[in-house]
Structure formats: structure tokens, C-alpha cells
Amino acid sequence: MMLFLETIFAFPVVIYTTLLLLCIMFWLIGAIDIFQLDSLDISPEGDAGSLNALGGILLKFKLHEIPFTVVATFVALFAWLTSYLIFRMIQMPMKDVALLYYGVGLANIFVSGVVGLIATSIFFRPFNKWLSKLNKAVTHKDILGEVVIIRSSVVNAEKGEATYEDGGAGMILQVRCFNKDNQLTRGSEAIIVKYDAVHHYYEVIPKKKYF
Known part of the structure; x- marks a missing residue:
């Protein structure tokens, strides 16, 4: 148990651990409806470039029909699992060599994020046609x-x-x-x-x- 906890809060797994915990907290708050909070609202004067880039990524992975909060949760989950496995199998044995340890850690962040997007896209692919029809209704x-x-x-x-x-x-x-x-x-x-x-x-x- 201690090894598991040390791993999920080690660099860079802790990044995806934090994202996954935030997603879980979001769903818990939504489920029990403790707080009467307004949803986050993006102003029209916001960073349109960032929004367009995000939309482009979701479109590329065929996730634009899925609610963003659902996509974010599954991406965080798959990325966390990937990051955890890479850390245990590749990065952890290199802990005595700082340059390699942190170099692999940086690569871990990127690889895990991409795998998270791809895995989420594959997971939701069977539902895309149904969601497309639903959204166009x-x-x-x-x-x-x-x-x-x-x-x-x-x-x-x-x-x-x-x-x-x-x-x-x-x-x-x-x-x-x-x-x-x-x-x-x-x-x-x-x-x-x-x-x-x-x-x-x-x-x-x-x-x-x-x-």
C-alpha cells in the first residue's frame, strides 16, 4: 500500500493523480449538490485561440460530441493509469540517476497524455453515431x-x-x-x-x- 501511495504522488504521476482527483471531486459535488455554485462561464472575450485549439484536439480524436467534463475525466483516468505503469516499469529503476529519472518523467507526461486521449477516443467510438444523432435532434x-x-x-x-x-x-x-x-x-x-x-x-x- 505504501509503495502504491508513493508512486501515485511521485513525479510525474502526481500530475495525473491531481487531475483525476479534481474530476472525482467535480462529480461528487455535482452528485450530492451540496453547493449552489454557478458553472464556470467562459467570457466571449476569453482566449479564443486556446478554445479553438482545444476544440481542434477534441475534433481530431472524435470526442467533440462528448460532454467536456466526461472527456476530461476519462482522459485523466487513462493518462493516470499509463503514467503509473511507465513510472513503475521504466522510471522507478532509474531513480539513482537523476538525469535519466527526470528525463523519462518529462517524456512520461507527454506519452501518458497522448495515450489518455487515444484510449478515451477508442472507448467512446462505439457511441459516436448515437451521440451525433442525439445532438442533432x-x-x-x-x-x-x-x-x-x-x-x-x-x-x-x-x-x-x-x-x-x-x-x-x-x-x-x-x-x-x-x-x-x-x-x-x-x-x-x-x-x-x-x-x-x-x-x-x-x-x-x-x-x-x-x-
């Missing part, structure tokens, strides 16, 4: 004029989230409201009036003002 035009329930603590011109019941598992949408006097809060009903294809959010207005 509801288009942006289909839900214009539909009612959504606000799930964030506030909705304004910069941030906001809402849920839309599509008859299945439901959808979580990025929403914005440009009415300065709007009082949309968690649990409020709003109506979708527009989709911004550039910044990927839906413009909404309070339902009570619409009727």
Missing part, C-alpha cells in the same frame, strides 16, 4: 421561442445559464439577457429570442414580460 432554430429555467444565480449581458427540457436528459444552455431591469434569478422562467452563433449563447427575456 434539437437545433438552435428549434428552440427559439421556447421556455427555459434559469439555473445560475444571475443572468446579464456577460453570463448566465439555463436548462431546457427537450424530452430527454435536458440541455444546459449559455444564456444572456440585455434588459437592464431584468430580475432573472435561479428558478425564473425565460424565453429564448435569439441565438448568437459567434459567441454561442442564447439571448433570453423574462417570460412575464413576454406575455
